[in-house]
Amino acid sequence: MSEQSRNERHAARMQRKKAIIDQHIAEANIDTGIMILLTGNGKGKSSSAFGMVARAIGHGMKVGVVQFIKNRTDTGEEAFLGKHCEWHVMGDGFTWETQNFEADKARSEEAWAMAVKMLNDPSYDVVVLDELTYCLSYGYLDKTTIVRDIESRPEMQHVVVTGRAAVAELREIADTITELNDEKHAYKAGIRAQKGLEW
Template identity: 90%
Template sequence: MSQDQARNERHAARMARKKAIIDAHIAEANIDTGIMILLTGNGKGKSSSAFGMVARAIGHGLKVGVVQFIKNRTDTGEEAFLGQHCEWHVMGDGFTWETQNFDADKARSETAWAMAAKMLNDPSYDVVVLDELTYCLSYKYLDKDIVLRDLESRPEMQHVVVTGRAAITELHEIADTVTVLADEKHAYKSGIRAQKGLEW
């Protein structure tokens, strides 16, 4: 047997073992239900990941609703494209260090939550994205108990995606999937400003 043949046989045996383990895990996961995904951490890509799921859901003909907390830009590429195919609400006043007004930020957050709660209470929405919601809880713009109640009492088959840094412990606890994104390197720290098509 040649070296290449021996290597190929070892590789095939390794992959067969791996396939058996993965197939067993797939067979065990047999529940269909709505899930909550939390995308948090200081790394880039939380909203981008959520909007990738929006595109995927739209591709499957699912009804999607997006509520953007904090953010106030209406010229983003994601809204320009995805907003043609789903319900999209930009409901913030801009980043909190720009507004510097607790009462105004709280009022805007409460208005945005009323829209989010309407979607979370409507079984016709298959996927609801709550972009940058985490800030509204960590800064206490929203009543934590009301938000958690509405998230947990949503329709059984409805999926929800929550994004933002510094997610409170309770969001971690009720989420089915939690991804914490971390910055290893970021162009911004080298003086490169946000680029159209990549960051907005």
């Protein structure tokens, strides 16, 4: 095949693709707040959410972050993004460390009370509920209440929920779901979590 022929075939294929994409863009004409669910066993759920935080801040939007379960306040994301948005670290650490259902439940309820303040406030454009999924799968928070509060938020407010093993109730109300899965992970080769990449 000549180079000219290859270029012509490529151009024709891209024209067809452009027509399809342009049609999809034209059909997507609704503006409303969406809920994004980032789940799965792979690395990058919170990192993806914080990428959206940076993007929203760049557009001058008001952002709130509530971190469930996690208790570290020395992460790179909080050190940088926390200067530009409201950021609350409200956990006591990983549940296998705390090993105390009632204490974890109480901390989760405190964190949810903070989240509800943001979900009820139309001045927040984006609310990130980091690691919320665990609070539902472990029974720390009532699924019906969480679904009701997320669905009752202001019309244009976006919500990003992260964490493994998202329950069916969260999946049902999400507009976008991304399932992140590990193909390979350095930790399994004995490499410890690295500053700037994992925290």
